[in-house]
Amino acid sequence: KLPYAEPFRIKMVEEIRQSTREEREEWLKNSKYNLFNLKSSQVYIDLLTDSGTGAMSDQQWGAMMTGDESYAGSKSFEKLHETVQKITGYQYLLPTHQGRAAENVLFSVLVKDGDVIPGNTHFDTTKGHIEIRKAHAVDCTIDEAFDIEDPHPFKGNIDLEKLELIYQTYPKDQIPFCLITITCNSSGGQPVSLENIKAVKELSDRYGVPIYFDSARFAENAYFIKIREKGQENRTIKEIAKEAFSYGVGMTMSSKKDGLVNIGGFIALNDADIFKKASNFTIIFEGFITYGGMAGRDMAALAVGLNEATEFEYLESRISQVEYLGNKLIEFGIPVQKPIGGHAVFIDSLTFLPNIPREEYPAQTLANEIYKEAGIRTVEIGTLLADRDPETRVNRYPKLELVRLAIPRRTYTNNHMDYIAAAIKNVFDRRNEIQKGYNITWESEILRHFTVELEKA
C-alpha cells in the first residue's frame, strides 16, 4: 500500500518569516499579552483560527473573474442560490457578510427578551447575539464532551434528557428554536451524529420547537458521520449533509469555514414569512437581499467552494492533517481533547499547567508560552472567552480550559505540523517552570477576549 498524499498541488506561495525569542517577548508585551493584538508579520504559523484563512482553489479564483457585481439580481447570487438549494435543500437564501451577521439578521426576527435557546455548546458570537437580546443560551451537550479522555465518537451530541427538561420548564413561546452547531466548535470541533440530529428533531416536534443549524463546519460534520456512524459509510458527503439539514427548518452559515472562502456568510431557510421579515433586517444591516454584504465575485467563489468542501477527497485530506498533528501531541504525552476534532486540536491547559490557578487564566498563559517558544499563534477557549455572567458580572469558569490549534484549510504542510508539535513538546518539557499566569487590566462588557488587556500576575 502506498502512503497517503494530498489530492492537490500548490500553485502559489506566500512567504512567512521566523523571528527570535527576544523579538517575540517584546511584541507580546506590547500586545498586552493578548495574541489578537499581534501583527501577522510577527507570527510564523498562525493557528488563531480556521475562519477565512484557507487557500482558494484555481476553480474558485477562476470564478472570481466571472463575478456579477449588479446591485440587484446578480448572476452570482443566482449561482450561489442554486448551489445552496442543492446542498442544503432549503428554498430561500439571504447572503450576509459573515456568520455572525447571519445570526444578527435571523435572531432579529426570532429572538426576544427572556427567550431560551437550547442546543449543544453555542459559539461565542452566537451566544453574544442571544444575550445581547436579553435571552439565554442553554448548553445541553452530552457530559462525555467535557471529559477529554472519553473516546465518544460524537461529542457534539445533544443530551435528550437535558433538552427535554428545558422543553418542560419553559413555555413554548419562550423557546423560539433549538440550535444544533455542526461541528460543535466550542466543545472541541466535535461532530453530532445523524442519529442524534434525528432524535432531537423527534423530541422537538413533540414540543413544537423548530430546529436551526449553525452550519459553519457542516461538511466536516458529514465526514465524521460517514466514517464513524454505522450504515453511513457508503453514502456521499452531499447525501449525508442534505439529510442532516432535512431535520431542521433553516441554518446560519459562516462561509469562512466550510465555504472555503475568505469572507462571507448566509441564512438559508424554508419559511416564506420568516424569510420576508429577515429580508428587511438584511437590507438594514447588510445590503440588498441578493448580495447582503458580499461582492458578486465572492458569491461566485463561494458557490464553487461549497461544492469542493463537500467532496470526500478534500475532507479526508483536511481532517487527516488535523489528526496527524493531534496524534503527534498524543505521542508526546500532551493532554488533548480526544477524539481529535475536525478543524482543530484542543489542548487541556489545566492538566498541562497545573501550577496556574484558574483566576490567572491557564489557557491564555499556555497560548502565550507557545507563541514565545516558536512564533505559533493559537487561541484561548477558556475563561477569557467565556466572559462574565451578564447579570452577576462574575467570571464564568467553563468546564474545560482549552488552547485551540485551529488549522487553516489547504494552507500549511505536514512539515509545519511537525514543527508545531516539536514546539509544544518543548513547552511541555519545561511546564514546571511556568508558575505564574496573568491578570486583567482592561476588558470590554461582552466578547472580551478579542480586546482584553493583561499583565503578568
Ligand code: F0G
Ligand atoms: N458559528 C460557529 C460555530 C463559528 O465557529 C463561528 C466563527 C461563527 C458561528 C461566526 O462566524 O466568524 O463568520 O462571523 N468562528 C470563528 C472561529 C471566528 O475562530 O472559530 P463568523
